[in-house]
Amino acid sequence: MATIRDVAKEAGVSIATVSYVLNNTKHVSEETRRRVLEAARKLGYRPSNIARGLRARRSHALGYSWRPMPGGEINVILDTFLESMAIAAARHDYHIIAYPTTTESDEVQFYRDLVEAERVDGFVLSNTNYDDPRIRFLLDAGVPFVAFGRSNPDWDFPWVDVDGAAGMRKAVEHLVGLGHTRIAFIAWPEGSLSGEERLRGYLEGMEAAGLSIDEAWVLRGEMRHEVGYEAARVFMRLPAARRPTAIIAVSDLMAVGAMNALADMGIRVGHSVAVVGFDDIPMARYLRPPLTTLRQPIADIGEKVIDMLMKHLAGEEPEQCHVLVEPELVIRASTMPDT
Numbered sequence: 159m160a161t162i163r164d165v166a167k168e169a170g171v172s173i174a175t176v177s178y179v180l181n182n183t184k185h186v187s188e189e190t191r192r193r194v195l196e197a198a199r200k201l202g203y204r205p206s207n208i209a210r211g212l213r214a215r216r217s218h219a220l221g222y223s224w225r226p227m228p229g230g231e232i233n234v235i236l237d238t239f240l241e242s243m244a245i246a247a248a249r250h251d252y253h254i255i256a257y258p259t260t261t262e263s264d265e266v267q268f269y270r271d272l273v274e275a276e277r278v279d280g281f282v283l284s285n286t287n288y289d290d291p292r293i294r295f296l297l298d299a300g301v302p303f304v305a306f307g308r309s310n311p312d313w314d315f316p317w318v319d320v321d322g323a324a325g326m327r328k329a330v331e332h333l334v335g336l337g338h339t340r341i342a343f344i345a346w347p348e349g350s351l352s353g354e355e356r357l358r359g360y361l362e363g364m365e366a367a368g369l370s371i372d373e374a375w376v377l378r379g380e381m382r383h384e385v386g387y388e389a390a391r392v393f394m395r396l397p398a399a400r401r402p403t404a405i406i407a408v409s410d411l412m413a414v415g416a417m418n419a420l421a422d423m424g425i426r427v428g429h430s431v432a433v434v435g436f437d438d439i440p441m442a443r444y445l446r447p448p449l450t451t452l453r454q455p456i457a458d459i460g461e462k463v464i465d466m467l468m469k470h471l472a473g474e475e476p477e478q479c480h481v482l483v484e485p486e487l488v489i490r491a492s493t494m495p496d497t
Contacts (some may be wrong), residue, residue, distance in 0.1 A: 160201035161298045166314065168197035173314050174475055177300065220247060220467065221278040222256045223265045223292075225285060231382070231411070234439045235456055236284055239306060242460025243282060250468050254282075262291050273301055280467055282306070286317070287351045304467040306459060308351060316470065316479040318462045322352055322436070323359035325452040325485035326406065329434045330363025332450070332487060333404045336495065338432060342375040342402035344389045344412050356408050356436065372400055381408075386415025394423055394431075403431055404493070410435035410442050410451055417445065417492065432493040436485070447491030454485050 162180075166173045171190060178186055179194040186194075197203075222240065227233050244254045255278060259265040269292060272278045279302065283292055286307030293315060296303045305317040333341050343360045346353030357376070364371050374396055379385030386407055393402050407413035413435030417427050427433050428447050435442060438453035462481060469476045 160198075160203040162203070162300045163297050163314065164201055165194065165197045165203045168201060169193040172479075173297070174470065174479070178473060217277055217279055218252050219255050219278045220252055220464075221269060221272045221281045222254050222284075223259045223268050224256070225260065226258050227381075235437050235454060238456045239284060239460050242457040243464050246461045246464035250464070252279075252464075252468075266291050266295050269295055269301075273299060279471055280304075282463055282467065287349070302467065302470045304463045304470065306463055316466050316476065318459050318466065318481040318483065320352075320454045320459070321482045321484045322356040323362065325436060325487070326356050326359025327363040327366070328485075328487045329406050329436075329450075329452060330360060330367065332489065332493065333406070333432055333434065334363075334367045334369070336404075336432065336493065338404040339369055340372070340375070340400070340402045341369070341404045341406060342377075342389075342393045344386055344405065344407040344416065345376060345378045346381060346408050347378050353408055360406060372396075374400065375402055379412075381411055383411055383415040383418075386412030387419040388415075390416035390419035391423070394420070394425065404434070405431065406434045406436075408436055410437040410439045410449060413449055413451070413492075414441075414445065417449070428492050428494050429496075432495075434493060438486075438488055442488075443490065445492070447494075450490045450493040451488055452485040453488050455483055459483065 162173055162176050166176045169176065171194060175186060175190065176194050179191050224236055240256060247254055255272065257268050259268055269281060281296060281301065281303040283303060283305040284307060286293065286305050286309050288310055290309045293305065293309050293313060297313065297315060305315065308317055308319050330341060341364065343357065345357045377389040377392060379389065390405060393405060405416050407416055413433050417433050420427050420431055425431055433449065435449050435451035438451045442449040442451050466476045
């Protein structure tokens with residue numbers, strides 16, 4: 159069965175434009191209208207009854223699901239994101255229906271249930287990944303949504319994301335500027351889109367500085383304190399000539415684990431080994447020493463996501479459908495050798 163994405167590709171327009179034409183929600187040129195209608199007829203496209211039902215009435219609610227952290231740990235970034243978008247949605251007289259899920263199939267079923275019950279006008283997604291089944295479902299159903307994160311390059315949907323690669327390049331440049339040449343990296347498991355982007359930034363930063371990378375300097379693991387702790391111990395057991403003098407972690411939680419491992423081994427963080435995190439969680443500034451990290455403007459991202467979705471629901475084309483935001487490098491004592 160043809161989808162709205164197929165019609166957009168055949169007509170050479172965006173998915174939003176196809177929606178405007180088929181639902182008569184915004185003026186488009188006669189030439190564009192003709193191309194869209196011809197493409198729809200050619201492909202035998204039939205608009206989703208579910209999506210039509212959503213457009214016919216307004217619930218003033220938005221759906222959002224998330225994966226709880228294992229072991230009772232807290233994901234400060236997504237908690238802040240949920241709070242910021244709830245505040246932004248309230249300004250538009252909308253509220254968020256949030257639901258915790260444990261598997262991809264659970265999340266898709268949650269979306270399907272809300273759509274079929276006509277309880278929401280659209281969705282906000284986070285923690286997106288390649289071949290994300292939630293995005294595929296919403297694209298095929300023609301349901302409005304905006305994502306905090308990217309997915310397959312050829313999937314056309316609105317998103318806001320943090321440029322993790324640019325952030326990690328900044329981290330490497332900072333460490334190189336301090337004289338470090340042996341810089342290790344604690345990464346997420348393979349298959350994580352945002353994790354691979356951050357790893358790419360590290361690799362590009364090292365290449366730009368003309369530094370080779372020892373294969374022992376990159377270790378992977380889930381976003382847990384224990385993973386960062388063990389990774390730092392592995393790095394410090396390397397022979398002196400190969401031992402890193404700086405460690406970059408893909409998240410603050412893992413960076414804290416690395417700092418604690420170094421402290422337990424009698425190694426002074428900042429003075430002997432520099433550590434950099436990513437996120438700037440609230441506790442980062444209160445550590446001893448305070449953690450150098452990359453700050454994500456999460457509150458602004460929550461507002462951007464909601465504003466973009468509100469325009470989409472109103473049948474308006476946002477000024478930007480793809481927004482990539484650079485994180486800010488916040489320099490603290492964990493990378494300063496004179497502390």
